[in-house]
Amino acid sequence: MKISKLTDSISLQRSVEQANVDHLTTVRQVIEDVQKNGDKALFAYTEKWDGAKLTSLKVTQNEIDEAFESFDGQLIQDLEEAATNIRAFHSKQSRQNIDFPLAKNSYIKYQITALDSVGLYVPGGTAAYPSSVLMNAIPALVAGVERVVIVSPPSKEGKLPASVLVAAKIAGVTEIYKVGGAQAIAALAYGTDSIPAVDKITGPGNSYVALAKREVFGKVAIDMIAGPSEIAVIADETAYADEVASDLLAQAEHDRFACSILITTSESLAEQVALEVEKQLKQLPREEIARASIENFGHIYVAESLEQAIDAVNELAPEHLEIITKNAEAVAEQVKHAGAIFIGRFSSEAVGDYFAGTNHVLPTNSTAKFSSGLCVDDFLKKTSVVYYSEEMWKEQYPKIARLARMEQLEGHARSVESRSWNKGDLN
Amino acid sequence: MKISKLTDSISLQRSVEQANVDHLTTVRQVIEDVQKNGDKALFAYTEKWDGAKLTSLKVTQNEIDEAFESFDGQLIQDLEEAATNIRAFHSKQSRQNIDFPLAKNSYIKYQITALDSVGLYVPGGTAAYPSSVLMNAIPALVAGVERVVIVSPPSKEGKLPASVLVAAKIAGVTEIYKVGGAQAIAALAYGTDSIPAVDKITGPGNSYVALAKREVFGKVAIDMIAGPSEIAVIADETAYADEVASDLLAQAEHDRFACSILITTSESLAEQVALEVEKQLKQLPREEIARASIENFGHIYVAESLEQAIDAVNELAPEHLEIITKNAEAVAEQVKHAGAIFIGRFSSEAVGDYFAGTNHVLPTNSTAKFSSGLCVDDFLKKTSVVYYSEEMWKEQYPKIARLARMEQLEGHARSVESRSWNKGDLN
Numbered sequence: 001m002k003i004s005k006l007t008d009s010i011s012l013q014r015s016v017e018q019a020n021v022d023h024l025t026t027v028r029q030v031i032e033d034v035q036k037n038g039d040k041a042l043f044a045y046t047e048k049w050d051g052a053k054l055t056s057l058k059v060t061q062n063e064i065d066e067a068f069e070s071f072d073g074q075l076i077q078d079l080e081e082a083a084t085n086i087r088a089f090h091s092k093q094s095r096q097n098i099d100f101p102l103a104k105n106s107y108i109k110y111q112i113t114a115l116d117s118v119g120l121y122v123p124g125g126t127a128a129y130p131s132s133v134l135m136n137a138i139p140a141l142v143a144g145v146e147r148v149v150i151v152s153p154p155s156k157e158g159k160l161p162a163s164v165l166v167a168a169k170i171a172g173v174t175e176i177y178k179v180g181g182a183q184a185i186a187a188l189a190y191g192t193d194s195i196p197a198v199d200k201i202t203g204p205g206n207s208y209v210a211l212a213k214r215e216v217f218g219k220v221a222i223d224m225i226a227g228p229s230e231i232a233v234i235a236d237e238t239a240y241a242d243e244v245a246s247d248l249l250a251q252a253e254h255d256r257f258a259c260s261i262l263i264t265t266s267e268s269l270a271e272q273v274a275l276e277v278e279k280q281l282k283q284l285p286r287e288e289i290a291r292a293s294i295e296n297f298g299h300i301y302v303a304e305s306l307e308q309a310i311d312a313v314n315e316l317a318p319e320h321l322e323i324i325t326k327n328a329e330a331v332a333e334q335v336k337h338a339g340a341i342f343i344g345r346f347s348s349e350a351v352g353d354y355f356a357g358t359n360h361v362l363p364t365n366s367t368a369k370f371s372s373g374l375c376v377d378d379f380l381k382k383t384s385v386v387y388y389s390e391e392m393w394k395e396q397y398p399k400i401a402r403l404a405r406m407e408q409l410e411g412h413a414r415s416v417e418s419r420s421w422n423k424g425d426l427n
Numbered sequence: 428m429k430i431s432k433l434t435d436s437i438s439l440q441r442s443v444e445q446a447n448v449d450h451l452t453t454v455r456q457v458i459e460d461v462q463k464n465g466d467k468a469l470f471a472y473t474e475k476w477d478g479a480k481l482t483s484l485k486v487t488q489n490e491i492d493e494a495f496e497s498f499d500g501q502l503i504q505d506l507e508e509a510a511t512n513i514r515a516f517h518s519k520q521s522r523q524n525i526d527f528p529l530a531k532n533s534y535i536k537y538q539i540t541a542l543d544s545v546g547l548y549v550p551g552g553t554a555a556y557p558s559s560v561l562m563n564a565i566p567a568l569v570a571g572v573e574r575v576v577i578v579s580p581p582s583k584e585g586k587l588p589a590s591v592l593v594a595a596k597i598a599g600v601t602e603i604y605k606v607g608g609a610q611a612i613a614a615l616a617y618g619t620d621s622i623p624a625v626d627k628i629t630g631p632g633n634s635y636v637a638l639a640k641r642e643v644f645g646k647v648a649i650d651m652i653a654g655p656s657e658i659a660v661i662a663d664e665t666a667y668a669d670e671v672a673s674d675l676l677a678q679a680e681h682d683r684f685a686c687s688i689l690i691t692t693s694e695s696l697a698e699q700v701a702l703e704v705e706k707q708l709k710q711l712p713r714e715e716i717a718r719a720s721i722e723n724f725g726h727i728y729v730a731e732s733l734e735q736a737i738d739a740v741n742e743l744a745p746e747h748l749e750i751i752t753k754n755a756e757a758v759a760e761q762v763k764h765a766g767a768i769f770i771g772r773f774s775s776e777a778v779g780d781y782f783a784g785t786n787h788v789l790p791t792n793s794t795a796k797f798s799s800g801l802c803v804d805d806f807l808k809k810t811s812v813v814y815y816s817e818e819m820w821k822e823q824y825p826k827i828a829r830l831a832r833m834e835q836l837e838g839h840a841r842s843v844e845s846r847s848w849n850k851g852d853l854n
Binding site for chain 1 (some may be wrong): 499501502505506508509510515518520527528529535537538540542543551553556557558590605626627643647648667669672673674676677679680681707711712713717756759762763764765766767768769770771773774775776777779780781782783784785786792794796797798799800802804808809810811812813814815816817819820823826827828829830831833834835836837838839840841842843845846847848849850
């Protein structure tokens with residue numbers, strides 16, 4: 001792993017491939033086809049791309065129950081405990097309406113309501129992470145979304161992974177469809193006979209899925225389109241090199257474009273971590289992926305001071321930040337920008353990825369400067385309500401009319417004045 | 428104005444022009460030029476497109492003070508009162524950190540912090556609305572954004588409208604630059620010597636500005652790209668036709684693509700409103716614009732019942748909704764989707780456009796189903812924080828490791844287990 005002195009210019013930018021133009025053409029055709037031909041198009045694409053010849057898209061209650069009964073009991077218990085933790089923390093994020101009384105029996109209000117329906121995309125194969133099912137579905141359900149739907153591509157045998165069905169059941173989702181790719185996104189956005197449309201689509205997916213989400217954005221809402229994952233670790237001489245190395249590698253094993261950065265005030269830790277990374281890499285099942293990530297995007301920086309390290313992290317605004325130093329909590333308080341912060345050596349990122357209760361869908365690529373991880377807010381919307389009584393109107397309308405005329409919007413001025421036209425002695 | 432019976436299929440969709448490809452090419456060139464040549468490019472474009480030969484972009488305190496002193500005293504007072512109302516209501520939207528204690532001295536937290544910096548685009552000429560300056564700047568300042576910047580294209584004489592400078596001063600913004608168009612957006616996103624970059628850009632603009640915002644999205648955050656404005660009015664036989672007509676026209680005078688819809692249970696009101704619209708149109712300074720809007724997109728629907736009217740509105744999810752009926756508050760409670768609701772005949776939309784305290788930047792084109800008007804939340808971000816004590820880790824890590832292995836992420840499992848490697852009797 002590369003080691004260098006920390007200078008001013010460090011970055012998370014990775015040269016990720018540009019969107020493939022051929023992919024975009026395909027995606028647009030698929031969306032048009034699903035809009036025109038509905039379920040027929042869904043069955044055809046599922047046969048063509050997933051090799052599954054289906055007669056019905058919806059997963060039956062029977063299939064869900066079977067998956068649950070055949071699944072490892074210990075893992076079910078672990079998933080249930082994780083779900084309980086996630087539900088508990090996200091429930092704290094619920095919002096209250098705001099009532100704001102004005103003079104003369106008037107008021108304004110802020111009405112906070114849940115979206116009606118949300119679709120969650122779950123990738124197929126080895127990327128079907130049950131933890132992501134929990135992290136996406138639970139905030140929507142806590143927000144009060146009445147209809148939460150999962151779509152996921154089936155295997156050749158026409159089945160979804162048991163782990164996905166189990167996680168869905170634990171989260172509380174029972175409307176699940178065997179359809180993936182751009183065709184699933186099109187179905188969620190425009191609706192078919194089998195799959196009524198939803199108002200928002202969340203969840204990760206391959207480049208076809210990401211492109212399709214961009215295409216339907218505006219017709220429905222979408223979550224962020226996340227870039228590859230990343231971690232920054234701030235550590236001083238009190239950190240154990242093997243632990244820091246294992247955390248850097250946990251990030252690197254995600255994919256080749258993942259980015260793991262260590263910023264340390266200890267030159268000796270820097271050297272030991274580099275050795276440990278190499279040692280642990282050789283024993284990692286996903287060595288090839290992790291090695292590519294570490295070689296291309298991994299970096300150890302030696303900082304002159306903790307302050308310099310913190311400044312650099314605030315510039316980076318990393319998705320994940322671990323702080324393994326003396327007085328780690330005090331250091332955390334100086335961090336302004338990060339998706340999630342993990343304090344001390346016993347809070348490795350995996351604690352939050354799976355279990356603590358915080359969300360693992362987080363802003364990547366320095367966007368933590370201005371955006372946040374997935375949360376209950378993402379499934380709520382706010383409507384403002386205005387009520388002016390006659391007395392209030394009488395007092396205020398001349399001001400409103402003057403402001404409208406200042407902007408040369410005479411029609412606006414007349415609309416507030418119209419309440420007195422020919423209606424007796426109102427003004 | 429067209430009158431028809433309310434059927435199931437009513438819509439706000441307007442065939443708005445597709446993004447102009449030539450415009451996009453220009454916008455991309457401008458952004459590249461500003462990234463490369465900084466202020467030099469800004470001066471050149473400002474001379475080319477605004478006809479102003481500037482030597483400095485920043486508005487001086489002197490210019491702000493002069494604008495203020497020369498401005499109508501009554502209007503200053505009206506703007507100040509509007510700002511006070513907007514500030515009061517938006518202050519109620521402030522958020523608290525969430526502290527969530529766990530067992531064994533552990534905790535998770537949700538840290539809510541303001542963005543560092545925000546840029547507000549203010550269009551030039553007659554579209555320079557001081558009310559929009561208040562509506563965009565105040566929520567950011569209430570959120571706690573330390574640096575709020577305004578950019579706006581200068582006149583040929585190198586000046587900004589006095590009303591914009593006055594509204595900025597009242598809102599509390601003093602960093603103002605004389606630059607508009609795509610070049611202003613590029614400067615805000617990438618920074619120049621005169622204009623340090625910001626983290627988020629909000630505010631309306633012409634098609635060049637909208638395209639530039641889309642292009643820099645990801646480097647910085649942007650607000651929604653709003654479509655043309657719209658209003659739906661639900662009214663029964665208790666409504667006055669002249670008042671309803673004036674409210675429909677206030678919307679229509681905005682632009683040719685604005686959309687005004689009345690849904691009424693009274694056939695006689697429908698007919699009277701149609702006559703009133705024609706009568707009032709002839710006396711409106713912006714008659715030409717309002718007439719085009721009414722003829723192309725205006726519509727009066729006669730509903731069989733109030734329930735049918737409410738269902739239709741929930742399908743429409745209009746930007747603005749006025750309810751002028753008996754028991755208007757009870758009707759409002761049945762509305763699920765709208766940007767803003769105005770209750771009763773004394774709460775015309777202009778009350779909220781200018782004065783009541785709610786925001787006038789609202790979701791258009793049925794997106795109120797899943798999105799909200801501009802608010803304090805738009806200038807806040809949330810960071811989750813996880814702290815596990817040694818005891819907590821010892822109890823929980825086997826579960827976390829099992830969940831990671833279930834997802835075949837061995838590196839994740841090892842990272843939580845590493846805390847016990849060779850370190851004595853921890854597990």
